Amino acid sequence: MERLRLLVKAPAKINLSLDVLHKRPDGYHEVKMVMTTIDLADRIELIPRADDAIQIISQNRFVPDDHRNLAYQAAKLLKETFSIKQGVAISITKHIPVAAGLAGGSSDAAATLRGLNKLWNLGLTLDELAELGAQIGSDVSFCVYGGTAIATGRGEKITPIPSPPPCWVVLAKPSIGVSTAEVYRNLKVKEVVHPDVDAMVEAIGRQDYFAICQLVGNVLEEVTLKMHPEVAHIKEQMRRFGADAVLMSGSGPTVFGLVQHDSRMQRIYNGLRGFCEQVFAVRLLGERHSLD
Ligand SMILES: C[C@@](CO)(OP(=O)(O)O)[C@H](O)COP(=O)(O)OP(=O)(O)OC[C@H]1O[C@@H](n2ccc(N)nc2=O)[C@H](O)[C@@H]1O
Numbered sequence: 177m178e179r180l181r182l183l184v185k186a187p188a189k190i191n192l193s194l195d196v197l198h199k200r201p202d203g204y205h206e207v208k209m210v211m212t213t214i215d216l217a218d219r220i221e222l223i224p225r226a227d228d229a230i231q232i233i234s235q236n237r238f239v240p241d242d243h244r245n246l247a248y249q250a251a252k253l254l255k256e257t258f259s260i261k262q263g264v265a266i267s268i269t270k271h272i273p274v275a276a277g278l279a280g281g282s283s284d285a286a287a288t289l290r291g292l293n294k295l296w297n298l299g300l301t302l303d304e305l306a307e308l309g310a311q312i313g314s315d316v317s318f319c320v321y322g323g324t325a326i327a328t329g330r331g332e333k334i335t336p337i338p339s340p341p342p343c344w345v346v347l348a349k350p351s352i353g354v355s356t357a358e359v360y361r362n363l364k365v366k367e368v369v370h371p372d373v374d375a376m377v378e379a380i381g382r383q384d385y386f387a388i389c390q391l392v393g394n395v396l397e398e399v400t401l402k403m404h405p406e407v408a409h410i411k412e413q414m415r416r417f418g419a420d421a422v423l424m425s426g427s428g429p430t431v432f433g434l435v436q437h438d439s440r441m442q443r444i445y446n447g448l449r450g451f452c453e454q455v456f457a458v459r460l461l462g463e464r465h466s467l468d
């Protein structure tokens with residue numbers, strides 16, 4: 177008999193605002209961010225196995241197929257915490273560029289947590305899954321919920337907020353990978369110009385698209401720009417083609433542009449394809465409930 181397979185969507189995130197407050201004694205940085213999910217998603221298929229092994233299947237050569245995969249770590253954490261005897265094959269179809277500042281690996285882990293919660297009938301709440309997810313990585317908790325949220329602590333403390341007004345998000349990823357740990361290491365916390373995260377939250381509350389565009393900011397941007405000048409070049413191009421706001425996401429190197437009009441989105445998208453191999457035009461994803 178065919179066993180039940182489960183398909184789960186794992187959307188990427190962008191950081192509309194990313195502030196770092198200080199470095200903590202545990203080596204992590206205390207952050208205050210506004211994150212939102214976008215309609216660019218990996219597809220995770222969970223297939224029960226006859227034995228008790230965890231197997232990763234992926235055609236993407238940048239995605240590890242062993243214990244280093246964050247989806248593998250999510251399955252292992254649930255198996256060990258709840259003494260699950262079943263095994264699972266996790267097939268990952270990547271659409272989110274890898275090591276891009278878009279939380280692809282974290283979202284795969286979060287989708288695996290949500291999916292296995294169903295497949296293994298664990299009955300865990302999203303809050304419980306998010307708490308488990310924090311053991312895997314700082315961005316996993318946000319990815320468990322999706323939607324739009326303020327993230328504090330090292331990124332794992334999540335407060336949901338309303339979604340921003342609808343718009344296009346054009347993404348351009350230069351063909352370099354960036355190490356998140358290295359970017360945080362090179363950040364000079366005392367010298368950063370802090371973005372106004374509270375004002376961003378208020379602007380979203382008012383659904384004020386143009387205020388949101390003025391308030392975008394990311395203190396990690398300067399660090400990555402110094403290491404990779406091509407990111408600054410992409411930012412310039414995106415501005416030149418008419419984006420309303422332009423910012424690097426997370427630790428980079430992906431740059432996103434916000435734009436409302438379809439025709440302008442098309443112009444930015446076409447213009448950037450001349451500079452960059454990986455360019456996407458997607459919508460902001462709405463509220464949390466759109467995830468599964
Ligand atoms: C920068 C952000 C913004 O959303 O995203 P990405 O660029 O990775 O998408 C996140 O803070 C990244 O979160 P995530 O990628 O889950 O980080 P983790 O695996 O927990 O940590 C990787 C490394 O980054 C550093 N790190 C991470 C988070 C944090 N608040 N302070 C840190 O200093 C630590 O050196 C840590 O060893």
Ligand SMILES: Nc1ncnc2c1ncn2[C@@H]1O[C@H](COP(=O)(O)OP(=O)(O)O)[C@@H](O)[C@H]1O
Nearest residue numbers: 244245246274275276277278279280281282284
């Ligand atoms: N499921 C996964 N998808 C992509 N990368 C993964 C995955 N699991 C582990 N990784 C590792 O995590 C690193 C960071 O990947 P990713 O989550 O895409 O980037 P970021 O943290 O910049 O958003 C990659 O270099 C890769 O080796």
